[in-house]
Amino acid sequence: MERGNILNTSKELLKIENLHTSFRIKDQYYAAIEDINLTLRENEVLAIVGESGCGKSTLATSIVGLHVANNTKVDGQILYNDQNLATLKEDQLNKIRGNDIGFIFQDPLAALNPLMRIGDQITETLKYHTKLSEQERQKRVLELLDQVGISHPERVARQYPHQLSGGMRQRVVIAIAIACKPKIMIADEPTTALDVTIQAQILDLLNDLQEETNSGIILITHDLGVVAEVADRVAVMYAGQIIELASVEELFSHPKHPYTRSLLNSIPQVDHDQDRLEVIHGMVPTLTKMPRTGCRFAPRIPWIDPSKHEDNPSLHEISPEHFVRCTCWKDFHFEHEEGGLNHELHTN
């Protein structure tokens, strides 16, 4: 698609350089994400994909400092408008949160205050970032609800979250996020809690909103289907690192990293039959037991010769705009491709 080419020339909104975020567990800091380098451009949907524990949500919250401050350490640069967000103080960040960067959360019921009317939850954003009067704010709330496809804005504004359906709630959460027309939207699993038909509607809505505002969207998800549906570029994360980064077409047609390839082969497909799904050996390492040197995926592909991995794997640009970590992908093959051991017996 032509769209990808336009993107390369469009303006950079956010530039993340060498970002590390560590959490303190029993007086020791453990890096949950390491060595993150990403850019987000105008009009782009950048998807961050990975399984639970890979650090994708940590990345999302690190950008605007939403984690609990006193046991988290954020190093590196998050450049937005010539400011490094990683070094800003809480009150400076508050000027950016909601105004320049909007956030959409996974579970729309939990994300809304159960005791507050929908309208009040939306005006709260406007109160801190605009000079609108009370009446103007009320008017804007109705506009926003209409914009996210809610058919009776006046009524919904007076309702409480529990009175709305899941899809409606997520629309409200999106209305909150776009209230101040932010340049960047960060959506953390925005459709995971929703039914497929509603998911399709919400994804379409995000697409339409982006066309109107030219904003950049960072989409955090575990669902490769969602990625294929809306993303322009994809970063695949494993154990706190980006292991592959490419345009969406490139990633799905020429996946390189063993992890990406395994994931893609483990999806049951709607449009073709396969007898067995690919299983990845072992488990994602927990934060405290994460290997800090070598290829982090190596323990899960033990049939690949250890010498094929890099000692200190870094991202290599293997073709324009396609980055892969480590060198093991060059020699990777699925275990059964060699006709070797019965792979199910090793999954424990």
Place this chain on the structure above:
Amino acid sequence: MWKTIVRRILIMIPQLIVLSLIIFWLAKLMPGDPLTGLVTPETDPNRIEELRELAGWNDPWYVQYWNWVTNALQGDFGTSYAFKDSVSSLIGERALNTLWLSLFSVILLYLIAIPLGIYAGRYQGTWFDKGTVLYSFITYAIPTFVLGLIFLFLFGYKLDWFPTSGTVDVKYDPGTWDYVWNKIYHLILPGITFALLGTTTIIQYLRSEVIDAKTQDYVKTARSKGVPMKVIYSKHIFRNSLLPIAAFIGFTITGLLGGSIFIETIFGYPGMGQLFIQSLGQRDYSVITALVLLFGFLSLLGSLISDIVMSIVDPRIRID
């Protein structure tokens, strides 16, 4: 909502009838009667029998119950044998004392517990929090009578800062400011004891609610909107954390009339709790039955008030 309230009140009628039957039956089960204590070897057995007949204690139980209920419905709960006074006026006078004491303690209790609970939760892990937790464990562990006696000994007798019994000194005339002040002066010691011991639950509840609320997604949403933390505490966390306290409010309000048996007895404060204990000791069962019935009624009312309050403060709870 009004429909539900009316229905709930109507349901209370059979509940109260069952309760009154049980109370009446239990009272009859108690060994002896108010006259037992008066019997001496010189008493004429015929005279006692005469008195019993006069009081109607020889009638079948249902006749006695019927008389009792019909009188009670007219506000006549009989006469106290120990105080030689009508039960209703006896209770009325005590209830007012208890109400003042309880109101004073409860206000004090919330004044202490709410800020402590909220701040301990907000600054979890700090010295303030650790101190508050320690404090609430201590007050939880100390029995009422121990703390009551310590306070009485220390502030009442040793330091002589506060009176040690009664509700007001006789030298003041009702209606004067001195009289009111003296009443409050009498409330302070029992009130503080009561309040301190009651803070534990509220502090612990609030603290854990606040800690819990801090990690909720809606707080994250509020932060992502750019709302400053102190506003998040006052607008989002505070209100949501008070919900479980609101759920207790009905019982607290009706509990105000119930009084505390221990506190009132230790501080010689003539309230409902003290009256209850005294009547038990003297088998004054016209008073006991009236009191138990009242306590039962109050707890039914308390649960109704709690439900109504909850439906007002929490939009998710709807009674219709």
Place this chain on the structure above:
Amino acid sequence: MSFIQIKDLHVHYPIRGGFFNTVVDHVYAVDGVSMEFEKGKTYGLVGESGSGKSTTGKAIIGLEKITSGQVIYEGEDVTNKRRTRNSAFTRDIQMIFQDSTSAMNPRKRVQDVLAEPIRNFMNLSPTEEKRHMIELLEIVGMSEEALLKYPHEFSGGQKQRLGIARAVACKPKMIIADEPVSALDLSVQAQVLNFMKDIQTEYGLSYLFISHDLGVVRHMCDHISIMYKGRFVEQGTKEDIYKHSKHVYTNRLLSAIPTIEPETRFERKMERRAVEQAYRENAQKYYDADGKVYPLQVISATHKVAMSAAEKEAQ
């Protein structure tokens, strides 16, 4: 030949209201569904949240009171029978839940979790029992050490496999699996699904696979029922549903599923819009005056679609 028949199953919940708290209406959670299960086959039950699919599963196994209709197991009517130890139905039909964490007592070791069904239904000596448990763990790819551990010491995928081990402990004939993989990560989900298939071949099990995920259902199931508002809108083989779907609701579901082919996203979006429009314009054709789904009409030996009698005539 089918060994379980579900006939016109209804599960209704009363809604109470009014001054005397009387029953004013019902929630028609399951509103007349019929199914037949054959040995060794997998049956998919698909629907969105609130469609009644979980209630159907629970009603069949006896965890939900059936308002009307019948569950017949090998010729015997087992509708609303209490699940007792000595009934064959209780032994032969087992269930796996979405959240195996909450389905296992956190204070019990794995050996106690597994021993429960064994002690209830099999007469084994302690050594035989232990051997059987080790066999079960081997089937789900775990070692003997797991016996002494507590549920919380396992990962999500492992717990789900323990749930399967418990379900197959007494060699059941059928397992009702309620969203068994929807809480799991992709690679773990693949593992569990593979296990379920292996066990099926080994024991000749039947599955009733309840899920909202049409991809997983397609991978697992031979025969699929699509549920909406307590009724079936379409029932048929995998082929019937995925290649020749007739009901607009099925089409909506199918068009909403994302695929992993970014090249076709634009076409699919257009298709989705077309289906949505068709749905909006012709909704009255698919639902009766009360907004309920029409009864199923047979359109081929395996394929049934909900439609009005008039519509059926027209075909």
